[in-house]
Amino acid sequence: MRLSRAHELWRRFLNMASLALTGICAIVVMAPVFVILAYLVVNGIRSLNIEFLTSLPKSPGETGGGMANAIVGSFYMVGLALMLSLPVGVGAGVYLAEFGRTRYAHVVRFMADVLNGVPSIVIGVSVWALLVVPMRSFSALAGGVALSFIMIPMIARTTEEMVRAVPNVLREASLGLGATYARTMWSVVLPAARGGIVTGVMLALARVFGEAAPLLFTALGNRFWNLYLDRPMANLPTQIYEYAKSPYEDWHRQAWAAALVLIIVVLVLNIIARVSTRERYRALR
Amino acid sequence: MRQRGVIVMLSALAAMAVLIIVGCASKKGTTTVSTAKVQITGAGSTFVYPLMSRWSSEYAKLTGVQVNYQSIGSGGGIQQFKEGTIDFGASDVAVSDEEEKSFTRPFVQFPVVAGTEAIVYNLPGITQHLNLTPAVLADIFLGKIKKWNDPRIAQLNPGVQLPNLDIVVVHRSDGSGTTYIFTDYLSTVSKEWEQKVGRGKSVSWPVGVGGKGNEGVTGQVKQLPGAIGYVELSYAMQNNLTFAAIQNAAGKFVLPDKDTGEEATRAAVARLKQDIRSSAVNMPGEKSYPITGFVYVMLDKQPKDAAKAAEMKKFFEWALKEGQQMASELGYVPLAEEVVQMSLQKLAEVS
Numbered sequence: 001m002r003l004s005r006a007h008e009l010w011r012r013f014l015n016m017a018s019l020a021l022t023g024i025c026a027i028v029v030m031a032p033v034f035v036i037l038a039y040l041v042v043n044g045i046r047s048l049n050i051e052f053l054t055s056l057p058k059s060p061g062e063t064g065g066g067m068a069n070a071i072v073g074s075f076y077m078v079g080l081a082l083m084l085s086l087p088v089g090v091g092a093g094v095y096l097a098e099f100g101r102t103r104y105a106h107v108v109r110f111m112a113d114v115l116n117g118v119p120s121i122v123i124g125v126s127v128w129a130l131l132v133v134p135m136r137s138f139s140a141l142a143g144g145v146a147l148s149f150i151m152i153p154m155i156a157r158t159t160e161e162m163v164r165a166v167p168n169v170l171r172e173a174s175l176g177l178g179a180t181y182a183r184t185m186w187s188v189v190l191p192a193a194r195g196g197i198v199t200g201v202m203l204a205l206a207r208v209f210g211e212a213a214p215l216l217f218t219a220l221g222n223r224f225w226n227l228y229l230d231r232p233m234a235n236l237p238t239q240i241y242e243y244a245k246s247p248y249e250d251w252h253r254q255a256w257a258a259a260l261v262l263i264i265v266v267l268v269l270n271i272i273a274r275v276s277t278r279e280r281y282r283a284l285r
Numbered sequence: 286m287r288q289r290g291v292i293v294m295l296s297a298l299a300a301m302a303v304l305i306i307v308g309c310a311s312k313k314g315t316t317t318v319s320t321a322k323v324q325i326t327g328a329g330s331t332f333v334y335p336l337m338s339r340w341s342s343e344y345a346k347l348t349g350v351q352v353n354y355q356s357i358g359s360g361g362g363i364q365q366f367k368e369g370t371i372d373f374g375a376s377d378v379a380v381s382d383e384e385e386k387s388f389t390r391p392f393v394q395f396p397v398v399a400g401t402e403a404i405v406y407n408l409p410g411i412t413q414h415l416n417l418t419p420a421v422l423a424d425i426f427l428g429k430i431k432k433w434n435d436p437r438i439a440q441l442n443p444g445v446q447l448p449n450l451d452i453v454v455v456h457r458s459d460g461s462g463t464t465y466i467f468t469d470y471l472s473t474v475s476k477e478w479e480q481k482v483g484r485g486k487s488v489s490w491p492v493g494v495g496g497k498g499n500e501g502v503t504g505q506v507k508q509l510p511g512a513i514g515y516v517e518l519s520y521a522m523q524n525n526l527t528f529a530a531i532q533n534a535a536g537k538f539v540l541p542d543k544d545t546g547e548e549a550t551r552a553a554v555a556r557l558k559q560d561i562r563s564s565a566v567n568m569p570g571e572k573s574y575p576i577t578g579f580v581y582v583m584l585d586k587q588p589k590d591a592a593k594a595a596e597m598k599k600f601f602e603w604a605l606k607e608g609q610q611m612a613s614e615l616g617y618v619p620l621a622e623e624v625v626q627m628s629l630q631k632l633a634e635v636s
Contacts, residue, residue: 058342059334059335059338059339059341060335060338060339061339061615062332062339081482100387130371132368132370133370136369136370137326137370137371138326138370138371142452167610220355221355222324222353223338223341223342223351223353223354224324224345224351224353226324231324231326232326232353232355239475242356245497245500245501247497247500247503247520247523247524250525252468279400
């Protein structure tokens with residue numbers, strides 16, 4: 001059957017229009033990223049200097065000062081959260097992947113998903129009640145624990161997926177050679193899944209690095225240096241919040257600079273996540 | 286191969302963190318990564334935050350004792366102090382008998398500084414201070430006066446070309462000591478306000494739009510022609526907002542500033558002697574600015590950590606004496622000498 005000329009034109013038009021429309025949608029998806037980046041660079045770069053990176057905040061209304069303590073505090077608490085959540089998350093993930101058919105495992109999986117969906121402010125308030133009140137002090141520890149609550153389900157679920165994706169032949173080969181189950185897990189399955197697990201961990205780190213809500217009522221913030229676990233600690237996200245809503249011009253500028261630092265760290269973590277996945281696929285191919 | 290890559294990446298991350306820490310530590314001697322032996326944590330009132338931070342900076346330079354104050358709001362300050370998670374709380378409203386019942390530990394509270402609230406407005410082309418009486422102010426916030434060229438406003442401001450513009454009331458959307466002081470004032474001067482709305486850190490406003498924090502209200506007023514709101518004086522001045530002269534209890538129209546605020550706190554002395562929590566709104570005296578309030582600090586009477594408590598006492602002694610000068614530089618109202626003495630007495634009760 002031959003299409004009429006008009007019909008053919010119409011179909012061509014539809015094709016072009018849909019292509020253009022989806023293309024525009026794709027641009028719209030990317031646009032916010034570029035707008036945010038450009039905006040942050042334009043506004044933040046002016047105030048991003050050595051003083052900002054290396055000195056303590058000044059009192060409100062005074063010009064100058066920086067966020068060195070907040071930058072270190074953020075790394076400190078995210079590092080703490082990583083130490084707490086990595087063993088638990090990977091352990092739980094392995095359990096779910098290897099012995100995940102039991103009723104208990106279903107419950108665990110469901111709970112992990114629930115925890116994943118809990119708003120971070122709720123986690124902050126819960127940790128306040130669990131740790132801050134009994135310890136009678138806001139603390140870096142409470143901040144780290146709150147962040148780890150966000151990371152644990154993310155790491156557990158990615159680990160599960162990654163361990164499950166390891167081909168069974170690898171396990172059979174290892175067991176066939178006489179290795180114990182534990183040895184097989186440790187030396188064969190986990191290394192094979194490592195790339196994917198690292199991706200998950202990096203994404204979890206990138207997520208919590210920018211979280212302000214769970215730290216508001218756990219780490220509280222600090223105008224000074226602190227490296228003790230049991231004292232309040234400064235951190236970038238809450239400092240940005242604090243500075244951005246202040247009435248001082250100079251603090252607004254510093255909030256932009258802090259946001260730029262934050263986005264750079266998050267971007268680096270995302271890129272590391274990307275690179276490690278690419279290596280994984282290359283290896284599997 | 287893959288393993289090595291991952292290890293390299295993780296060590297790069299660790300190195301980054303270490304570099305940052307070392308970088309900060311090696312920077313000039315004054316900003317080394319060291320935490321003082323004594324670090325005192327306080328939280329609460331956002332109004333007192335700039336002053337507390339200035340005190341804390343100066344005091345750390347003088348003594349090496351670090352006072353870490355975080356602005357979480359007056360309500361939050363009382364709550365966290367009650368839970369015992371902070372060493373001291375600060376609030377623009379004193380803890381009432383009602384609230385005190387839920388406290389499990391004995392504590393003292395006393396004013397450390399005072400402040401005035403400005404009635405700010407945005408009328409295009411009008412930069413002079415309008416005169417407002419308590420009755421007119423209450424009716425504006427009750428929604429009964431709806432236009433800027435209402436005869437009752439015009440009558441108070443002869444010679445001012447008031448525009449035919451709707452009045453937009455801007456109030457705080459969050460619980461705040463600023464709101465408490467303002468509604469306490471309106472309740473004092475207007476029976477109708479007291480019955481219909483009352484006083485509180487957050488009330489159900491008859492009219493208007495909300496803004497979060499002093500900065501939120503400031504922003505709204507700046508953007509909306511016809512808007513009127515209440516903010517701490519320092520916010521009004523920093524943002525070049527026009528504010529009104531309010532008729533005080535003696536019938537005079539006065540502007541908020543350090544002197545008229547101080548006059549009001551002095552007039553409040555007699556009341557404070559009976560109850561240190563008394564408010565300073567609508568005080569007598571020709572020069573008293575009527576919307577004036579104190580910032581209170583709460584301290585444990587029998588603190589667990591004696592060393593920390595001793596340092597904290599020294600800090601507040603310093604703040605009440607030397608610190609008052611800094612207060613007026615930052616747009617706060619320094620306490621009158623009699624009030625300072627009362628506060629010092631209260632502070633002495635801390636064992």
